[in-house]
Amino acid sequence: MSFTKSEENYIKRIYHLQQDTGLVNTNSLAAEMQTRPASVTDMLKKLKGKKLLQYEKYKGFKLNEAGKKAALDVVRKHRLWEYFLVEHLKFNWDKVHPIAEELEHISSEELVQRLDNFLGNPLFDPHGDPIPDKNGKITVVKQQNLLQVPLKKNLSVSSVTNQTAQMLDMLRHYHISLGTQLMVLKRFEFDGSLEIKVIKQNTCIISEQVAKNVFVYDVQEK
Amino acid sequence: MSFTKSEENYIKRIYHLQQDTGLVNTNSLAAEMQTRPASVTDMLKKLKGKKLLQYEKYKGFKLNEAGKKAALDVVRKHRLWEYFLVEHLKFNWDKVHPIAEELEHISSEELVQRLDNFLGNPLFDPHGDPIPDKNGKITVVKQQNLLQVPLKKNLSVSSVTNQTAQMLDMLRHYHISLGTQLMVLKRFEFDGSLEIKVIKQNTCIISEQVAKNVFVYDVQEK
DNA sequence: TTATATTTTTAGATTTGTCTAAATTATATT
DNA sequence: AATATAATTTAGACAAATCTAAAAATATAA
Numbered sequence: 336m337s338f339t340k341s342e343e344n345y346i347k348r349i350y351h352l353q354q355d356t357g358l359v360n361t362n363s364l365a366a367e368m369q370t371r372p373a374s375v376t377d378m379l380k381k382l383k384g385k386k387l388l389q390y391e392k393y394k395g396f397k398l399n400e401a402g403k404k405a406a407l408d409v410v411r412k413h414r415l416w417e418y419f420l421v422e423h424l425k426f427n428w429d430k431v432h433p434i435a436e437e438l439e440h441i442s443s444e445e446l447v448q449r450l451d452n453f454l455g456n457p458l459f460d461p462h463g464d465p466i467p468d469k470n471g472k473i474t475v476v477k478q479q480n481l482l483q484v485p486l487k488k489n490l491s492v493s494s495v496t497n498q499t500a501q502m503l504d505m506l507r508h509y510h511i512s513l514g515t516q517l518m519v520l521k522r523f524e525f526d527g528s529l530e531i532k533v534i535k536q537n538t539c540i541i542s543e544q545v546a547k548n549v550f551v552y553d554v555q556e557k
Numbered sequence: 558m559s560f561t562k563s564e565e566n567y568i569k570r571i572y573h574l575q576q577d578t579g580l581v582n583t584n585s586l587a588a589e590m591q592t593r594p595a596s597v598t599d600m601l602k603k604l605k606g607k608k609l610l611q612y613e614k615y616k617g618f619k620l621n622e623a624g625k626k627a628a629l630d631v632v633r634k635h636r637l638w639e640y641f642l643v644e645h646l647k648f649n650w651d652k653v654h655p656i657a658e659e660l661e662h663i664s665s666e667e668l669v670q671r672l673d674n675f676l677g678n679p680l681f682d683p684h685g686d687p688i689p690d691k692n693g694k695i696t697v698v699k700q701q702n703l704l705q706v707p708l709k710k711n712l713s714v715s716s717v718t719n720q721t722a723q724m725l726d727m728l729r730h731y732h733i734s735l736g737t738q739l740m741v742l743k744r745f746e747f748d749g750s751l752e753i754k755v756i757k758q759n760t761c762i763i764s765e766q767v768a769k770n771v772f773v774y775d776v777q778e779k
Numbered sequence: 780t781t782a783t784a785t786t787t788t789t790a791g792a793t794t795t796g797t798c799t800a801a802a803t804t805a806t807a808t809t
Numbered sequence: 810a811a812t813a814t815a816a817t818t819t820a821g822a823c824a825a826a827t828c829t830a831a832a833a834a835t836a837t838a839a
Contacts, residue, residue: 339795339796341795341796341797360816360817361816361817361818362815362816362817370796370797370798371797371798371799372816372817372818373797373798373799373800373817373818373819374796374797374798375817376817376818376819377795377796377797377818378796381795381796392804392817392818393803393804393805393816393817393818394805420668423675424668424671424672424675425671425675426667426671433665434663434665434668437663437664437665438660438663441656441659441660442659443655443656443659445648446642446646446656449646449647449648450646453645453646453647561825561826563825563826563827582786582787583786583787583788584785584786584787592826592827592828593827593828593829594786594787594788595787595788595789595827595828595829595830596826596827596828597787598787598788598789599788599825599826599827600826603825603826614787614788614834615786615787615788615833615834615835780838780839781838781839782837782838782839783836783837783838783839784835784836784837784838785834785835785836785837786833786834786835786836787832787833787834787835788831788832788833788834789830789831789832789833790829790830790831790832791828791829791830791831792827792828792829792830793826793827793828793829794825794826794827794828795824795825795826795827796823796824796825797822797823797824797825798821798822798823798824799820799821799822799823800819800820800821800822801818801819801820801821802817802818802819802820803816803817803818803819804815804816804817804818805814805815805816805817806813806814806815806816807812807813807814807815808811808812808813808814809810809811809812809813
């Protein structure tokens with residue numbers, strides 16, 4: 336089953352809304368989609384026709400299993416492309432959303448699978464949101480910043496906040512980027528700075544300011 | 558000025574046709590676009606309205622300078638994405654066209670520029686077709702296969718024909734891919750095989766069969 | 780050069796996704 | 810429970826991109 340760009344956008348929005356509220360209503364979806372309630376009703380009929388939606392007139396609606404799978408396919412593509420844009424094209428993480436909104440509608444399944452492999456099958460996008468696998472499964476792993484994490488544990492970098500040019504320059508120098516495996520060796524009480532072992536690289540020292548913006552997850556739990 | 562997907566597709570087709578024939582006519586464009594002549598006429602009016610086309614009713618038509626620039630922007634995106642798909646996602650070159658047909662319509666200029674840089678500003682796509690730069694300029698450089706090329710010249714791999722799994726496996730082993738710099742050191746008369754210096758790698762020996770499928774250009778001429 | 784064939788355009792319809800305005804249903808309030 | 814308010818849907822219209830069928834212009838050929 337394949338969907339139009341517009342259908343995919345509606346499906347994705349409904350998915351995100353129903354994560355929060357269970358049942359979704361016409362007006363809030365219209366607001367999210369920046370369109371009119373009447374347009375939403377039109378699309379709901381189409382999605383119900385394609386058997387993606389539980390929907391009774393005037394009653395509210397939500398995606399059924401097929402609908403959720405369709406939504407997760409789009410979310411997966413969106414987040415993989417965001418990862419690519421940040422990690423390989425060196426976009427700042429706060430600039431990539433609108434571009435990924437276009438890329439997420441490219442249809443080739445083989446493309447998505449190859450992209451996933453090329454990126455190293457990341458679990459999180461650069462905002463720290465989880466990337467569903469090709470079956471729609473989301474691996475839930477706790478993320479913490481480097482200040483919160485125990486010493487000598489094998490960790491993988493999942494996201495980086497505060498992406499200033501200066502911060503990115505520093506991380507690049509230490510060979511720290513998304514997916515990098517590392518370990519906190521020591522925390523200095525004096526200034527809160529950390530001694531970090533970047534696997535396959537040299538040890539380095541980072542300040543507390545940096546550490547609080549670098550988020551990681553426990554490699555074992557994957 | 559920005560264009561719809563449909564407009565971009567028409568512009569690109571007209572560009573390719575007028576490269577061959579000068580003036581383009583309605584029927585041949587309809588055939589190329591797999592559509593009806595009536596639809597072509599409709600679109601021609603739109604493109605004339607946007608001042609991209611020299612077009613008089615019943616007379617034939619061609620892109621003006623603005624139209625050619627628009628076409629080259631699309632061609633540039635198409636070929637950069639093809640390069641990415643082959644070189645980084647390891648698609649075979651004969652599989653990438655339909656996917657690049659979708660990717661070429663992603664609109665962000667910054668994306669294209671960053672992609673170009675990420676790829677190393679390649680001059681040719683994996684089919685050996687030249688990639689226009691951001692101003693629409695096409696660098697014309699002669700490509701030859703490795704059998705046609707003089708010894709001890711600094712060369713860069715521009716395209717590879719006969720992309721069988723076996724061939725690709727062999728090239729990968731020798732670290733030869735698009736953009737790789739190399740030099741032919743010696744040609745053995747006995748079996749036509751070549752001794753190749755892959756810059757930053759070891760020397761290797763490739764057979765005549767392989768050599769005739771590997772196309773290169775002279776780095777000096779860039 | 781007149782008739783015939785070919786090419787191109789027009790006229791009007793269709794589909795998708797949107798809109799406004801009005802009607803309908805549900806919810807809240809007294 | 811009746812009424813006011815809010816949410817939702819319907820009805821009908823529009824723009825983009827396409828189509829078919831017919832008309833108009835051009836090209837070709839006897």
